[in-house]
Amino acid sequence: MRWLGVDGGGTKTTFSVFDEHMNQVATNNLPTCHIGQVGEEGMRDVLRSGIDWAVRDGCLGEAWGIGFGLAGYGNEHHSRASIESVCESVSNGHPYVLMSDLKAGCVAALGLEDGVVIVAGTGSAALGMRGGRELRCGGWGFQIGDEGSGWWMGRRLLEAFSRESDGRRPQAAVHRLVREHLSLENDYDLIALRRTTLAGRTEVAALAPLVFEAAADGDKEARRILNDAAVSDAEMAATIVSELFSDDPEVRTSYIGGTFRGGNGAILDLLRAxxxxxxxKLVPPAYGPDAGACLVLRDSIGRGGNDACHRPYERYEP
Incomplete structure (x- = not known):
């Protein structure tokens, strides 16, 4: 039996086909299917397009199931019901599991084992799983929190640029790199850009690589941002460990998200320090986020048969 993993984030939707041993055999990226950004019909269109690709070019074969890990599948009742309805319709009778992208990514990183996963991509959160218990920390969204995320780092970068520009800090790599990247003729042009081309969290998060570049060039403000990001990541993990694993001598701890790849793993080095x-015990992810819901589906079918899998994974999803 083969598996189609759907990792629907706020920026893109990844469709990956896995064989019976969970080896990835094909993958394809489409635009985001986030219901809050594209609506119910937009979400349906993206998911159908990805499934059509997998059937046509992804080598699914005859027997296959779908693992949906979707951003926006949280506690808000109306959105949950809409997402469940869409997934039911596009699955077309194939067994499937539906969960949040956070849960799917964490399950994948831990390979169905107990532990803690720190997530820091465009947004940030952490999730701990031990037996039947789960605990989430962070994940309040960019308007409230998302400390340590790519968006948070991008926003902090722009703040640092403003301080270096007007003399509150010495001008260094942050000032130079932001001017070059945004083609600023006048530093104050940034104010207008922040209302237009930099208005969205995705666009601000895309500035995060400049933080790593500036830090490598010795910019103290950039180094402070990286350190603060690592501190925020560690704080979320520590909160979960104290609640779920206070009596455990070793806690498997993994990570997901682009911030951990920046600067050759600069934030991971800070966490290890x-x-x-x-x-x-900090360990690399066992699988990519697109495999998480498929792992749960495969395990569920192995224990209970196909009929048990035409449903969301749980009634509560972080």
């Missing part, structure tokens, strides 16, 4: 609780 002593910011995480001593019991945390």
């Amino acid at each position: 002593g910011l995480l609780p001593q019991t945390c």
Whole structure:
């Protein structure tokens, strides 16, 4: 049996076909299917397009199931019901599991094992799983929190640029790189850009790589941003460890998101340098986020048969 993993984030939707041993055999990226951004019909269109691709070019074969890990599948009742209805319709009778993209990514990173996962991409959160218990920390969204995320780093970069521009800090790599990247003729042109081309969280998050570049060039403001990001990541993990794993001598701790790839793993180096609780064993993700819901589906079919899988994974999804 083969598996189609759908990782629907706020920026793009990844469709990946896995064989019976969970080896990825094909993958394809389409625009975001986030219901809050494209609506119910837009979400349906993206998911159908991806499934059509998988059937046509992804080598699914005859027997296959779908693992949906979708952003926006949270606690808000109306959106949950709409997403469930869409997934039911596009699955076309194939067994499927539906969960949040956060849950799917964490399940994948831990390979169905217990532990903690720190997520820091465009947004940020952490999730701990131990037996039947789960605990989430962070994930309040960019208007409230998302500390340590790509968006948060991009916003902090623009703040640092303003301080270097007007003399509150010495001008260094942040000032130079932002001017070059945004083609600023006048530093104050940034104000207008912030209302237009930099108005969305995705566009601001796309500035995060400049933080790593500026830090490598010795910019103190950029280094402070990286350190603060790592501290925020560690704080979320420590909160979960204290609640779920206070009696565990070793806690499997993994990570998801582009911020951990920046600067050759600069934030991971900071976490390893002593910011995480001593019991945390930092390990690379076992699988990519697109595999998470498929792992749960495969496990569920193995234990209970196909009929048990035509449903959302749980009634509560972080």
